[in-house]
Amino acid sequence: MEQRNSPAPDTGVRPSSKPGAAANAPIIEFRHAGKVFDDGTHAVDDVSFQVRPEEIVAIVGPSGCGKSTLLRMASGLSPATSGEVESSHERLGYVFQDATLLPWRNVQRNVELFGELRGAPKEERTRLASEVIDLVGLKGFERHYPKALSGGMKMRVSLARSLTMKPPLFLFDEPFGALDEITRERLNDELLRLFATEDFAAIFITHSVNEAVYLSNRVLVMSPRPGRLIGEFAVPFEFPRSADLRFEPDFARLSGEISHALRADLT
Amino acid sequence: MSIEARREAGLDPARSGAGTVSEPGPQKPARRSRAADLFSKVAPPLIVFIAFIAFWYAVSYLFLEETQRFLLPPPHDVFIVSFLDTVNLTEILNALLSTTQVALVGLAIAIVIGVSFAVLMSLGKWVERSLYPYAVILQTVPILAIVPLIGFWFDFNFRSRVIVCVIIALFPIITNTLFGLQSVDQQMHDLFTLHKASRWTRLLKLQLPHALPAIFAGFRISAGLSVIGAIVGDFFFRQGEPGIGRLLDVYRAALQSEQLFAALFFSSLLGLVVFWFFGLIGHLLTRHWHDTAGQEV
Numbered sequence: 001m002e003q004r005n006s007p008a009p010d011t012g013v014r015p016s017s018k019p020g021a022a023a024n025a026p027i028i029e030f031r032h033a034g035k036v037f038d039d040g041t042h043a044v045d046d047v048s049f050q051v052r053p054e055e056i057v058a059i060v061g062p063s064g065c066g067k068s069t070l071l072r073m074a075s076g077l078s079p080a081t082s083g084e085v086e087s088s089h090e091r092l093g094y095v096f097q098d099a100t101l102l103p104w105r106n107v108q109r110n111v112e113l114f115g116e117l118r119g120a121p122k123e124e125r126t127r128l129a130s131e132v133i134d135l136v137g138l139k140g141f142e143r144h145y146p147k148a149l150s151g152g153m154k155m156r157v158s159l160a161r162s163l164t165m166k167p168p169l170f171l172f173d174e175p176f177g178a179l180d181e182i183t184r185e186r187l188n189d190e191l192l193r194l195f196a197t198e199d200f201a202a203i204f205i206t207h208s209v210n211e212a213v214y215l216s217n218r219v220l221v222m223s224p225r226p227g228r229l230i231g232e233f234a235v236p237f238e239f240p241r242s243a244d245l246r247f248e249p250d251f252a253r254l255s256g257e258i259s260h261a262l263r264a265d266l267t
Numbered sequence: 268m269s270i271e272a273r274r275e276a277g278l279d280p281a282r283s284g285a286g287t288v289s290e291p292g293p294q295k296p297a298r299r300s301r302a303a304d305l306f307s308k309v310a311p312p313l314i315v316f317i318a319f320i321a322f323w324y325a326v327s328y329l330f331l332e333e334t335q336r337f338l339l340p341p342p343h344d345v346f347i348v349s350f351l352d353t354v355n356l357t358e359i360l361n362a363l364l365s366t367t368q369v370a371l372v373g374l375a376i377a378i379v380i381g382v383s384f385a386v387l388m389s390l391g392k393w394v395e396r397s398l399y400p401y402a403v404i405l406q407t408v409p410i411l412a413i414v415p416l417i418g419f420w421f422d423f424n425f426r427s428r429v430i431v432c433v434i435i436a437l438f439p440i441i442t443n444t445l446f447g448l449q450s451v452d453q454q455m456h457d458l459f460t461l462h463k464a465s466r467w468t469r470l471l472k473l474q475l476p477h478a479l480p481a482i483f484a485g486f487r488i489s490a491g492l493s494v495i496g497a498i499v500g501d502f503f504f505r506q507g508e509p510g511i512g513r514l515l516d517v518y519r520a521a522l523q524s525e526q527l528f529a530a531l532f533f534s535s536l537l538g539l540v541v542f543w544f545f546g547l548i549g550h551l552l553t554r555h556w557h558d559t560a561g562q563e564v
Contacts, residue, residue: 072457
């Protein structure tokens with residue numbers, strides 16, 4: 001199915017208006033935020049950064065460094081125990097590594113879920129759902145149950161579900177980590193396309209340095225637990241980005257630097 | 268190559284144009300026909316059944332003297348006396364009907380009580396902590412020991428038989444439902460938390476649907492148990508319409524072993540039917556999305 005959906009990359013994509021977005025107030029801001037769990041585990045320590053509107057910030061770090069905790073702090077699921085996290089918007093799209101679809105609902109009804117929880121009228125839900133299903137390239141699969149979908153398609157449904165809320169901020173917790181590389185790269189491109197057409201900012205957690213560089217305006221590097229920010233790299237490449245960017249020397253150089261920063265703290 | 272095989276191999280023009288690589292030739296094995304499929308399912312239990320009947324005849328005729336043959340009358344005698352004799356058959360079927368009523372009413376009550384209790388327990392840890400030990404006790408107390416008590420308290424009639432049924436059938440429903448409600452992924456819960464779902468919404472849209480396969484697994488076990496409960500009840504509570512349990516006792520006392528076997532057959536059949544029925548309902552409700560739902564049906 002992955003090859004079904006291939007909108008021409010140069011349609012509907014606005015020229016590189018994304019980076020910068022400087023003058024705007026941050027959409028979310030961490031100020032010396034830290035997290036110590038009840039059992040004493042020190043997960044995150046003194047993290048400060050901002051995400052401005054329409055900016056994608058990628059965070060890379062070794063496993064168990066508190067990346068996911070950072071997102072839980074950002075969403076309010078697990079509030080910071082020190083410092084503060086200030087968010088200018090309530091609505092946010094949270095995409096987990098698992099697609100977290102309800103298996104007893106078909107694609108259409110899964111995508112309608114958040115509208116239902118919000119109490120949106122049926123008509124609006126249906127309209128919004130078919131809109132975003134189209135957007136993620138799943139038209140024709142509305143009546144399919146998750147059981148019958150591939151991993152990549154499930155992720156698309158998960159994305160579509162969040163898109164129904166038109167969130168100004170997306171939190172991605174290694175959303176493509178469980179997918180094969182081809183599917184992952186394809187979804188990266190689709191994400192960039194969505195990023196260009198739907199205005200949202202995002203924090204994107206990943207293991208993969210390449211993915212981080214390819215998707216983001218900025219890459220933050222985290223240390224092993226307790227997670228601290230130990231590096232920040234601006235990603236200078238213009239949007240829209242194409243798959244070939246991954247083979248450019250500048251891309252490789254930047255990825256290399258980030259990998260070094262990651263490894264420096266592991267020793 | 269058969270027509271089916273050609274289709275499978277992609278020679279069907281309707282299928283080969285869709286951009287798929289279609290190479291004619293016997294690459295893909297033709298799917299087995301439905302008949303063969305059915306045979307492979309039916310044959311093994313059928314063989315066991317035939318062996319069982321043969322063993323039965325062997326014991327009846329080879330091991331038992333004629334004077335002892337009432338201990339295990341041959342299958343055809345059982346069939347003739349019980350199934351072809353309308354007086355006997357009516358007697359057994361009437362008793363079976365009465366037992367079925369007891370079992371179904373008991374099961375229905377057990378389902379309502381069991382699911383409600385499980386939902387209550389899932390709502391609060393303290394409810395679970397305070398009620399669960401008693402659910403376990405209900406399960407472990409020897410039913411035969413409390414049956415006389417139930418008779419004292421509630422009379423020796425239909426009501427008491429139903430109560431025995433409920434007690435026997437309740438536990439699997441509670442534990443299975445509770446397990447189902449509590450085994451929802453944390454991430455799913457997070458998702459509902461993020462969207463400010465109320466406790467009630469969470470229960471209706473997340474936990475109960477998720478628990479459905481487990482709940483029906485519980486129903487299925489309890490359906491079989493409720494039949495046992497009804498028969499045990501029959502043994503002890505003799506007022507009102509006689510059930511199959513009482514009939515079993517009468518046949519035993521009168522050494523009417525052909526009827527005894529027939530009654531045994533029908534009560535097993537009843538258990539099997541209710542077990543199968545709930546398996547089927549569960550399967551129909553969850554087949555879209557649940558892999559193992561009702562596989563054993």
